Amino acid sequence: MCSIFNKKGQFCTFNMLVMASLSDRIGQFFNPFQPAPAALWEGFAERMHFRRFEKNEIVKESGDTERYLSFVVAGVGGVFAWRDEREVCLDFSFENQFFGDYASFLRQGPSPVFTQAVEPLEMYSIAHHDLEQLYAASPEGIRLARAAAESLFIESQQRQLDLLTKTAEERYRELLAHYPDALLRLPQKHIASWLGITPESLSRIRKAVASV
Numbered sequence: 001m002c003s004i005f006n007k008k009g010q011f012c013t014f015n016m017l018v019m020a021s022l023s024d025r026i027g028q029f030f031n032p033f034q035p036a037p038a039a040l041w042e043g044f045a046e047r048m049h050f051r052r053f054e055k056n057e058i059v060k061e062s063g064d065t066e067r068y069l070s071f072v073v074a075g076v077g078g079v080f081a082w083r084d085e086r087e088v089c090l091d092f093s094f095e096n097q098f099f100g101d102y103a104s105f106l107r108q109g110p111s112p113v114f115t116q117a118v119e120p121l122e123m124y125s126i127a128h129h130d131l132e133q134l135y136a137a138s139p140e141g142i143r144l145a146r147a148a149a150e151s152l153f154i155e156s157q158q159r160q161l162d163l164l165t166k167t168a169e170e171r172y173r174e175l176l177a178h179y180p181d182a183l184l185r186l187p188q189k190h191i192a193s194w195l196g197i198t199p200e201s202l203s204r205i206r207k208a209v210a211s212v
Contacts, residue, residue: 022048022124025096026071040140047134048124053117059100062114066104068125072097075121076185081113089193091159092118092186094179099123102156119185168195169205176209 023045027038051070053059059077060066070077077099079091090113093099104111108128126134135141162171172195175182182191183206192202 022071022073025073029071029096029098036140043134043137043141044126045124047130048126051123051125053121055117055120057117057121059115059117059121060104060113062112063110064104064114065108065110066101066115068100068127069102069105069131070099070123070125072099072121072123075117075119075123077121077123078116078118078190079113080116087193089190092190092194118187118190163196168197168201169208171195172202172205173209 023038023041026044027036027041030036030041048071051068062082072093072095074095077093078089079093079099079101081088081090099115101111101113101115104113105128162174166174172191175191179185188199188202192199195202197205
């Protein structure tokens with residue numbers, strides 16, 4: 001473990017600084033949905049552990065139970081399922097987003113969904129039993145549970161509404177607006193699958209958007 005001094009000259013460990021940064025990033029994700037004291041996010045971060053996966057490595061297999069709720073700090077994770085022997089992309093998680101098979105995690109039961117590192121993936125994960133302990137530890141833990149459930153539900157519902165109400169081109173433009181380097185980071189087949197269109201249709205949309 002490396003050690004350094006902070007700006008006030010106080011001795012602190014590298015791990016302490018990592019956890020402080022992580023808790024800040026987690027708080028930035030949750031606070032728009034359910035503001036909470038920084039100490040709450042610090043307690044959350046302290047229960048997380050670092051995991052790294054190589055590009056295309058499976059994080060959670062189809063048919064397994066999701067044991068972790070993870071927060072991406074570097075790379076991209078994808079959520080997939082099989083349909084007619086074809087891989088379908090359900091979702092992406094970039095830096096500073098949560099990642100995993102949420103339904104399986106909440107039920108603690110198996111699901112047909114599998115998760116995979118689309119890029120070399122670095123993330124901090126909290127196990128289900130650790131999260132339950134955090135929830136039960138104090139009234140603030142209950143507040144955290146509410147924040148987590150509400151924010152992840154709102155985010156998931158918004159993505160479902162976008163799929164139902166927006167055209168593929170609109171969703172493509174929003175993807176580029178939020179993640180300008182998405183085309184460099186995501187395989188075209190995954191983008192097309194996520195948009196619910198064929199690779200040929202994606203090619204036409206890309207040309208139309210580029211010509212504007």
